[in-house]
């Protein structure tokens with residue numbers, strides 16, 4: 158399928174690269190000429206594990222291209238993905254200026270049927286504004302063309318964005334017309350070979366689903382903070398507890414501990430008077446790492462244990478102790 162992605166940031170670039178990996182012809186558009194120049198000169202503006210290789214492979218194969226020309230993007234593909242930023246404006250409301258500018262540009266160039274797929278996070282009702290903006294631009298030009306507006310919110314997790322996109326937990330598609338629904342089903346078919354991931358609903362429901370997921374995340378963080386505040390006020394002490402830490406290296410399948418967040422976590426727990434038992438699958442059974450960054454009197458030691466312990470737990474056992 159021919160796809161144009163308008164907005165080549167974290168979401169747009171990852172999506173464009175992954176769609177090209179699945180054999181689509183993808184044209185990524187951005188107003189930021191420095192970013193597009195960098196991408197056209199084989200550079201990459203962000204770091205995401207695996208992204209550079211996917212971009213290089215598909216750019217070399219001619220399936221992934223970059224431009225600042227919105228008109229070329231609109232000509233290029235039946236699917237027009239909007240992946241521009243929607244920063245929180247005054248009073249915390251999403252600022253839709255980039256979304257509306259992008260869809261107006263589509264209306265200024267559209268000369269055959271197109272599906273506008275909104276990936277940006279937008280409040281319920283935005284699709285009506287998008288439809289109105291495109292229709293207004295078509296009317297200004299004195300032309301009539303059909304188009305659909307679909308909501309397809311993004312759940313990307315930075316740090317695992319390529320993996321998330323290639324193997325999504327869920328794909329939310331909000332569509333109110335059959336023609337666009339058929340196209341979106343075909344578009345996402347390669348990403349759900351093992352199991353149906355696509356959840357089809359109305360446009361408004363899709364936008365609300367994204368806000369509900371974000372609100373749930375915020376609620377969980379708020380809840381943990383409230384519990385911590387309560388514990389402090391009630392004088393509840395954690396001191397002397399032993400914490401289990403699952404996984405030590407900065408990501409799976411490596412023994413690289415240099416930037417691992419576990420180091421900070423272990424140091425903080427030790428400083429708070431806790432002890433830590435940590436498990437990591439690691440590699441081999443003889444490896445021993447020491448790092449002294451937790452302070453001169455606190456040595457963190459990672460020690461391989463017996464094969465039996467590894468087998469029974471599925472992990473290699475390690476101990477970290479204050480002053481050990």
Ligand SMILES: NC(=O)c1ccc[n+]([C@@H]2O[C@H](COP(=O)([O-])OP(=O)(O)OC[C@H]3O[C@@H](n4cnc5c(N)ncnc54)[C@H](O)[C@@H]3O)[C@@H](O)[C@H]2O)c1
Pocket residue numbers: 163164165166167168169186187188189192240241242243255258259276277278279311312313314315
């Ligand atoms: N980054 C994430 O982890 C994440 C996760 C889920 C949802 N989202 C949502 O996805 C959307 C995009 O987020 P992002 O992190 O990729 O943003 P970003 O700021 O990294 O990228 C947005 C890009 O859009 C470009 N742009 C702005 N206006 C344009 C226009 N009119 N035409 C062409 N390009 C234009 C900008 O130059 C920029 O490169 C936002 O709504 C965000 O809330 C982001």
